[in-house]
Amino acid sequence: MNSSQTLVVKLGTSVLTGGSLRLNRAHIVELVRQCAQQHALGHRIIIVTSGAIAAGREHLGYPELPATIASKQLLAAVGQSRLIQLWEQLFSIYGINIGQMLLTRADLEDRERFLNARDMMQALLDNQIVPVINENDAVATAEIKVGDNDNLSALAAILGGADKLLLLTDQSGLFTADPRHNPDAELIREVHSIDSALRAIAGDSISGLGTGGMATKLQAADVAGRAGIEVVIAAGSKPGVIGDVINDISVGTRFHAQTSPLENRKRWIFGAPPAGEITIDDGAVQAMLERGSSLLPKGIKQVKGDFSRGEVIRIRDLSGRDLAHGVARYNSDALRMIAGHHSQKIDEILGYEYGSVAVHRDDMIIN
Ligand SMILES: Nc1ncnc2c1ncn2[C@@H]1O[C@H](COP(=O)(O)OP(=O)(O)O)[C@@H](O)[C@H]1O
Numbered sequence: 001m002n003s004s005q006t007l008v009v010k011l012g013t014s015v016l017t018g019g020s021l022r023l024n025r026a027h028i029v030e031l032v033r034q035c036a037q038q039h040a041l042g043h044r045i046i047i048v049t050s051g052a053i054a055a056g057r058e059h060l061g062y063p064e065l066p067a068t069i070a071s072k073q074l075l076a077a078v079g080q081s082r083l084i085q086l087w088e089q090l091f092s093i094y095g096i097n098i099g100q101m102l103l104t105r106a107d108l109e110d111r112e113r114f115l116n117a118r119d120m121m122q123a124l125l126d127n128q129i130v131p132v133i134n135e136n137d138a139v140a141t142a143e144i145k146v147g148d149n150d151n152l153s154a155l156a157a158i159l160g161g162a163d164k165l166l167l168l169t170d171q172s173g174l175f176t177a178d179p180r181h182n183p184d185a186e187l188i189r190e191v192h193s194i195d196s197a198l199r200a201i202a203g204d205s206i207s208g209l210g211t212g213g214m215a216t217k218l219q220a221a222d223v224a225g226r227a228g229i230e231v232v233i234a235a236g237s238k239p240g241v242i243g244d245v246i247n248d249i250s251v252g253t254r255f256h257a258q259t260s261p262l263e264n265r266k267r268w269i270f271g272a273p274p275a276g277e278i279t280i281d282d283g284a285v286q287a288m289l290e291r292g293s294s295l296l297p298k299g300i301k302q303v304k305g306d307f308s309r310g311e312v313i314r315i316r317d318l319s320g321r322d323l324a325h326g327v328a329r330y331n332s333d334a335l336r337m338i339a340g341h342h343s344q345k346i347d348e349i350l351g352y353e354y355g356s357v358a359v360h361r362d363d364m365i366i367n
């Protein structure tokens, strides 16, 4: 594994409350200390935090509310601001800034919004800011919700281009049965593939605090694993757990990635039928093929088709040779307007900009 890693740490309500009805600051302080330690070593940390509803309930003094979605939204609206304040305070002890991202499924399913969120997350990470993510519970209706933070953390890991996803919970990992009912249940240390037998032993949450139990953690491991991301489920109370995961020291249950992130990306870019096509000049061909550069608008000669930002397009040279497939950073109309122009002119021509490149190197697969 390379020296600098990107790690998503997901903290379930069970960890943040330590099984009680209020946020357990002592637990959270210790986990922030571990994150800050890894951050100082050059690793990129992304937090996915649950606990907004629990924090809201605590702050309002455990009000009697009907068991409706509206009540949960009310509690989340109050609790999220408490929660983010806490993360902010604790990370600031170490001089680390955080950036809040509240997401819903709608932000991640739409290609253009996904790209926007990904660019934003990248900007935070490039500036050594720790993204702190939760579902936007206060406004998310059932139709646009991811629904649980395990699945949300798998999507956040894909968004952040993470190497690993660590799901911290109140058990030391995935057991052969729910340890709350079965004292003889054994910890499963390594998982190479997720099958129906494994799904059958991963039960729901019975503490009344968490959402989804081990079942949603397994779904998250599956989604992340297919994207080439290794997943570990471990206890938030295990001393030094975050460093252990970064250093590949065996802890909890480890799910091996099913592919490499690059393979997964290639499959996606080649799998998507191209929505359009651009022709580039010889200088751009040389920069792309020989120097591994991104494609700038300056090198674009012609744009064919009608495509949106975020869709896959074909890149051809002047003789019509198919050179590469890549993800467009601008829609077809915008590309037609900025084709042949210097990147500094993008804002002036369009009145907005999504950065200097038309197709980024990381989003391009050369044929
Ligand atoms: N096979 C299993 N191994 C471990 N825990 C399990 C299993 N099946 C169900 N669980 C339950 O999953 C719970 C953790 O999930 P959850 O309550 O949603 O926590 P979190 O808030 O961390 O997401 C455990 O407390 C445990 O009761």
Ligand SMILES: N[C@@H](CCC(=O)OP(=O)(O)O)C(=O)O
Binding pocket: 011, 012, 013, 014, 049, 050, 051, 052, 053, 054, 076, 134, 135, 137, 147, 148, 149, 150, 209, 210, 211, 212, 213
């Ligand atoms: N978004 C919700 C948590 C949802 C959730 O999945 O909780 P958990 O199973 O404890 O990770 C909140 O902030 O309260």
